[in-house]
Amino acid sequence: MIDISRSALLTDLYQLTMLQAYRQHGQEETAVFEFFVRKLPEQRGFLMAAGLEQVLQYLEELHFTAEELQWLAGTGKFNHDFLDYLKDLRFRGEVHAMAEGTLFFSDEPILRVTAPLPQAQLVESRLINLLHFQTMIASKAARCVLAAPDKQLVDFGFRRAHGAEAGVLAARAAYLAGFAGSATVAAGPLFGIPTYGTMAHSFIQAHDDEMTAFANFAATNPGAVVLLIDTYDTEAAAQKVAALAPRLHQRGITVKGVRIDSGDLAENARRVRRILDQNGLHDVTIFASSSVDEYLIKEYSDDLVPIDGYGIGTHLDTSADAPYLDCAYKLQEYAGRPRRKRSEGKSTWPGRKQVYRHYGDNGIMLNDVVTVVDDLRDGRPLLQQVMHDGLRAQPEPSLTALREYAAQELASLPAPLCELGREPPYSVLISESLRKLAARLDSAKLDDAYDLPRVQ
Amino acid sequence: MIDISRSALLTDLYQLTMLQAYRQHGQEETAVFEFFVRKLPEQRGFLMAAGLEQVLQYLEELHFTAEELQWLAGTGKFNHDFLDYLKDLRFRGEVHAMAEGTLFFSDEPILRVTAPLPQAQLVESRLINLLHFQTMIASKAARCVLAAPDKQLVDFGFRRAHGAEAGVLAARAAYLAGFAGSATVAAGPLFGIPTYGTMAHSFIQAHDDEMTAFANFAATNPGAVVLLIDTYDTEAAAQKVAALAPRLHQRGITVKGVRIDSGDLAENARRVRRILDQNGLHDVTIFASSSVDEYLIKEYSDDLVPIDGYGIGTHLDTSADAPYLDCAYKLQEYAGRPRRKRSEGKSTWPGRKQVYRHYGDNGIMLNDVVTVVDDLRDGRPLLQQVMHDGLRAQPEPSLTALREYAAQELASLPAPLCELGREPPYSVLISESLRKLAARLDSAKLDDAYDLPRVQ
Numbered sequence: 001m002i003d004i005s006r007s008a009l010l011t012d013l014y015q016l017t018m019l020q021a022y023r024q025h026g027q028e029e030t031a032v033f034e035f036f037v038r039k040l041p042e043q044r045g046f047l048m049a050a051g052l053e054q055v056l057q058y059l060e061e062l063h064f065t066a067e068e069l070q071w072l073a074g075t076g077k078f079n080h081d082f083l084d085y086l087k088d089l090r091f092r093g094e095v096h097a098m099a100e101g102t103l104f105f106s107d108e109p110i111l112r113v114t115a116p117l118p119q120a121q122l123v124e125s126r127l128i129n130l131l132h133f134q135t136m137i138a139s140k141a142a143r144c145v146l147a148a149p150d151k152q153l154v155d156f157g158f159r160r161a162h163g164a165e166a167g168v169l170a171a172r173a174a175y176l177a178g179f180a181g182s183a184t185v186a187a188g189p190l191f192g193i194p195t196y197g198t199m200a201h202s203f204i205q206a207h208d209d210e211m212t213a214f215a216n217f218a219a220t221n222p223g224a225v226v227l228l229i230d231t232y233d234t235e236a237a238a239q240k241v242a243a244l245a246p247r248l249h250q251r252g253i254t255v256k257g258v259r260i261d262s263g264d265l266a267e268n269a270r271r272v273r274r275i276l277d278q279n280g281l282h283d284v285t286i287f288a289s290s291s292v293d294e295y296l297i298k299e300y301s302d303d304l305v306p307i308d309g310y311g312i313g314t315h316l317d318t319s320a321d322a323p324y325l326d327c328a329y330k331l332q333e334y335a336g337r338p339r340r341k342r343s344e345g346k347s348t349w350p351g352r353k354q355v356y357r358h359y360g361d362n363g364i365m366l367n368d369v370v371t372v373v374d375d376l377r378d379g380r381p382l383l384q385q386v387m388h389d390g391l392r393a394q395p396e397p398s399l400t401a402l403r404e405y406a407a408q409e410l411a412s413l414p415a416p417l418c419e420l421g422r423e424p425p426y427s428v429l430i431s432e433s434l435r436k437l438a439a440r441l442d443s444a445k446l447d448d449a450y451d452l453p454r455v456q
Numbered sequence: 457m458i459d460i461s462r463s464a465l466l467t468d469l470y471q472l473t474m475l476q477a478y479r480q481h482g483q484e485e486t487a488v489f490e491f492f493v494r495k496l497p498e499q500r501g502f503l504m505a506a507g508l509e510q511v512l513q514y515l516e517e518l519h520f521t522a523e524e525l526q527w528l529a530g531t532g533k534f535n536h537d538f539l540d541y542l543k544d545l546r547f548r549g550e551v552h553a554m555a556e557g558t559l560f561f562s563d564e565p566i567l568r569v570t571a572p573l574p575q576a577q578l579v580e581s582r583l584i585n586l587l588h589f590q591t592m593i594a595s596k597a598a599r600c601v602l603a604a605p606d607k608q609l610v611d612f613g614f615r616r617a618h619g620a621e622a623g624v625l626a627a628r629a630a631y632l633a634g635f636a637g638s639a640t641v642a643a644g645p646l647f648g649i650p651t652y653g654t655m656a657h658s659f660i661q662a663h664d665d666e667m668t669a670f671a672n673f674a675a676t677n678p679g680a681v682v683l684l685i686d687t688y689d690t691e692a693a694a695q696k697v698a699a700l701a702p703r704l705h706q707r708g709i710t711v712k713g714v715r716i717d718s719g720d721l722a723e724n725a726r727r728v729r730r731i732l733d734q735n736g737l738h739d740v741t742i743f744a745s746s747s748v749d750e751y752l753i754k755e756y757s758d759d760l761v762p763i764d765g766y767g768i769g770t771h772l773d774t775s776a777d778a779p780y781l782d783c784a785y786k787l788q789e790y791a792g793r794p795r796r797k798r799s800e801g802k803s804t805w806p807g808r809k810q811v812y813r814h815y816g817d818n819g820i821m822l823n824d825v826v827t828v829v830d831d832l833r834d835g836r837p838l839l840q841q842v843m844h845d846g847l848r849a850q851p852e853p854s855l856t857a858l859r860e861y862a863a864q865e866l867a868s869l870p871a872p873l874c875e876l877g878r879e880p881p882y883s884v885l886i887s888e889s890l891r892k893l894a895a896r897l898d899s900a901k902l903d904d905a906y907d908l909p910r911v912q
Binding site for chain 2: 002004005007009010011012013014015016017018020021022023024025027031033067068071075076077117121124125126128129130132133156158159160161162163164165166167168169170183184185186188189190195196197198199200201202203205206207216217219220221223224230231232233234261262263264290314318319320323324330331334339340341342343344345346
């Protein structure tokens with residue numbers, strides 16, 4: 001049986017046909033691949049790196065099961081020698097990467113794999129699959145956090161996430177970026193993420209009247225009484241909450257909040273706040289959901305709409321305004337020689353690279369420099385070794401620690417980017433040494449750089 | 457350990473807190489929920505139902521493991537009686553649904569669950585998660601197929617899919633809708649989907665020259681020689697293919713095709729076609745990838761661009777132009793009485809419903825009627841019973857059979873919708889009996905419909 005989340009067959013067919021050719025022709029020297037984003041989406045001024053832990057787990061565990069090899073044999077595409085070779089194939093390379101939660105920009109590698117060519121090649125598909133998704137979600141979530149740093153933000157997106165793994169990884173990426181937690185229960189045991197929940201309209205509808213529904217829910221779940229008030233008439237329901245709250249209070253049950261999930265959320269929140277306040281329920285919070293994204297949160301924050309927290313689902317888990325990143329995992333060096341792809345509109349900066357970040361006296365990010373690894377520079381080097389010989393170089397960091405680091409990163413972001421704008425764009429400088437290397441490769445007028453001096 | 461793709465915790469926390477209240481207050485009568493799309497995205501004139509098989513598998517297998525129950529107990533949110541109850545909870549309901557591959561429109565339920573309230577409620581999150589994603593992808597893929605029915609379309613999207621499950625389910629949904637297959641290897645053993653692959657730029661770059669790369673790949677993979685020709689200079693590479701092909705031919709190896717993955721695909725394809733034809737390589741096909749979607753395919757088809765097949769990745773697997781569907785799973789009846797949610801902008805058609813489809817003499821779809829189930833009508837009823845007492849009512853259909861059915865569905869689509877337009881929209885009529893039921897519920901001026909006569 002194929003394990004949907006762990007199979008070595010979670011790869012593109014061409015990786016295996018290429019590996020078969022590498023194997024047959026002895027191309028097993030050291031390759032260096034880097035993962036980077038070519039160009040930020042129009043709607044993004046920065047990105048937040050995420051997904052590294054899942055990549056490292058994948059690399060540590062990667063192997064072909066007997067059943068997988070049998071299936072491959074049955075395709076008739078692979079010879080015996082190659083299938084034998086796959087049986088023993090493990091990832092034994094080095095990985096350098098930016099820590100999860102690090103902010104980054106276009107043309108900056110966030111991960112570098114250094115390994116025998118077949119190993120570094122095989123892992124491409126799943127590695128992009130894992131880094132692309134969580135980075136996209138963490139970046140979207142970070143924008144929501146910046147739009148309302150003092151609000152409680154909860155991931156509500158499981159139902160619109162693309163399958164199960166997307167649901168739990170979206171919860172993880174959003175928590176990393178500063179969300180309070182997720183409604184997705186599995187994210188609790190998997191990642192230790194706090195889980196949140198209220199009630200659905202169906203709960204109200206399944207009762208003969210709304211008041212009974214509220215009372216029943218509170219009686220059974222006294223520790224988490226957040227009542228959904230927009231099933232029929234939002235203001236009427238708020239009045240019911242006002243009538244119910246003192247009765248519950250006598251039984252030691254506190255109404256924590258109400259949730260509004262439809263209509264003009266701002267207008268509804270103002271009316272509901274008035275009703276709650278008129279009844280002395282100043283501590284009952286208002287939680288809003290339904291098509292929420294960072295643009296709406298920012299508008300409401302600017303307008304001082306009395307909403308205390310947001311459930312963010314569809315727009316978060318699909319990154320709806322920027323539903324993909326233009327990212328790539330590209331060969332930058334093979335057998336000691338830098339490589340450069342020159343396809344129209346898709347050329348890459350060659351060689352092994354490092355990114356140095358500089359800060360102003362106020363601790364705010366000033367600019368980054370992308371350069372070749374042997375061009376040592378001042379500044380903070382963002383890529384650090386995280387895997388050695390196929391094993392983690394450090395123990396797995398806690399998600400809480402990564403989340404705190406991500407918050408520090410957001411605190412160092414220049415003001416225009418905090419405002420969700422893109423102008424002026426953050427300054428990423430390509431070093432002179434990197435430009436020279438690229439020019440030398442281009443001027444070689446060869447298919448490739450095979451007459452260039454070996455590096456390192 | 458939590459099984460990421462099968463855990464009963466793949467649900468929202470509120471389902472469990474609601475279930476605890478249902479349990480405590482004895483609300484276990486029969487509930488009817490329906491899944492439907494409220495409104496088609498601007499960019500869609502029709503949708504294709506998909507994901508049912510995964511839903512049925514989930515419902516058949518659903519149970520809480522000892523470890524999951526232990527984790528729930530540790531949250532302190534759930535009482536002993538409820539945890540005991542969860543231990544034995546299984547889905548034992550009925551499901552009616554449209555077959556996968558069926559075309560549908562807004563306000564039409566594509567799936568109806570009839571089960572004791574807690575069972576029907578609990579499954580909401582994962583059921584939407586599964587139906588939403590595959591339906592969205594099948595709908596996008598169907599548009600690609602309509603744009604170029606005679607081209608070979610292959611899913612290249614695994615790397616930009618949202619995790620592993622999204623990758624393999626996207627491959628499945630695209631194949632259902634008429635794609636030739638997928639590059640994702642795991643989709644082969646999981647679903648019997650044909651897998652396709654060529655080579656990556658890294659393969660070319662890892663060789664000292666492009667010609668050696670081509671020759672090595674062909675020697676090792678003689679049955680699948682599709683050469684990637686845009687790593688450095690596309691036309692120069694096409695000339696190399698022309699030089700290499702006769703030499704390979706002498707060794708019994710046929711160059712099947714070339715792939716172009718950058719630049720102006722149409723212009724590049726025309727130039728490459730000329731070079732291939734000038735060298736007598738009329739049977740070598742041209743395969744194109746890079747930011748391909750149905751709009752580009754349609755434009756190229758209209759312009760007779762000499763491209764024989766497309767690899768469609770990012771835009772397919774993220775449904776980039778319409779990255780989510782406005783879908784819902786709503787309570788329509790409880791304890792024999794129809795229910796209607798009346799939230800602003802989100803009100804629903806109440807009761808158990810059926811959709812009847814009518815066809816013209818030419819076999820083309822004419823209109824649909826949505827009505828209550830006891831309002832028997834002429835026309836083809838689209839919802840059929842697929843699960844009885846928690847077990848499949850029929851054996852699992854083969855994906856090939858579903859794919860043939862989907863092709864028939866597309867063949868019956870009115871011409872304007874085949875052209876990817878939305879005007880005139882397909883006619884979905886709400887029956888008089890359904891309108892009357894909704895009006896009766898509204899005029900009851902009650903929270904709910906508890907004084908209405910019981911149905912069925």
